[in-house]
Amino acid sequence: MGNPNKAKVYFRAGYHGYFFWSSIGLYLNAVTIYKQIGGATAISYIESSTVPNDYVLLWGAESSINFSAQRRSPTRFFYQYPLYEKGYVDEKMIEEYLDDIIKNRPRLIIDTKNPQTPIFDFPIHSQAINTKIAYLQSHYCLSKNLDSWIVF
Numbered sequence: 001m002g003n004p005n006k007a008k009v010y011f012r013a014g015y016h017g018y019f020f021w022s023s024i025g026l027y028l029n030a031v032t033i034y035k036q037i038g039g040a041t042a043i044s045y046i047e048s049s050t051v052p053n054d055y056v057l058l059w060g061a062e063s064s065i066n067f068s069a070q071r072r073s074p075t076r077f078f079y080q081y082p083l084y085e086k087g088y089v090d091e092k093m094i095e096e097y098l099d100d101i102i103k104n105r106p107r108l109i110i111d112t113k114n115p116q117t118p119i120f121d122f123p124i125h126s127q128a129i130n131t132k133i134a135y136l137q138s139h140y141c142l143s144k145n146l147d148s149w150i151v152f
Contacts, residue, residue, distance in 0.1 A: 041146050042110060043069045050107045057101060059119050060112030075100035084116060086123045094122050098132035109140055109152040 046056055046069040055074035058065050063078040077097045083089050101109075111119045120133045140152035 039065065039068075042149060045144070045146055045151070046071055046108065046110075054107040055104045057106040057109045058112055059109060060114030060117045062110075062112050062114075065110075074104035074106045080117045084118075084123060089122070089124060091124050091126050091129065094124055094129055095132065098129065098136065102132060102135060108143075109136075110146070111150040111152065113148055113150070 042058075042062075042065050046065070050056060050069075050071060052070055054071060056066060056069065056071040057074050058078070059080065061078070061080045063073070066073050066078060075097055077083060077093075077100070080097075083094060083097055120137070122129065142150060142152060144151040
């Protein structure tokens with residue numbers, strides 16, 4: 001009869017190995033999709049339309065574009081999924097996000113058309129939030145389409 005501890009170790013290693021290897025395919029698929037949806041085009045456009053100290057907002061949690069283009073986000077919420085999570089987000093967080101954008105005035109706002117982070121459509125609405133959204137909508141206009149993304 002074999003050592004039961006060795007069997008547990010082999011089982012756990014195989015179990016974790018299976019999930020690790022199966023996730024590599026998902027990762028490679030995500031990278032391929034990312035490259036197809038505006039990545040290289042957006043980076044080139046940002047680099048040619050802004051200077052390094054400009055703020056650029058990628059609405060839709062595409063922080064890798066800011067990183068690749070070497071441009072700063074106007075807000076700490078460069079990853080915006082939490083702002084759309086009912087039960088997590090509150091009015092104060094949304095107002096902080098919008099205040100940061102208004103204060104830091106990004107040179108570009110790029111709507112990545114991410115269905116999980118629809119531009120200006122938060123799960124919480126208030127007079128203050130609506131006023132800030134109206135301000136942004138009046139100060140940014142459609143400038144260009146980058147593949148399926150929209151630049152303001």
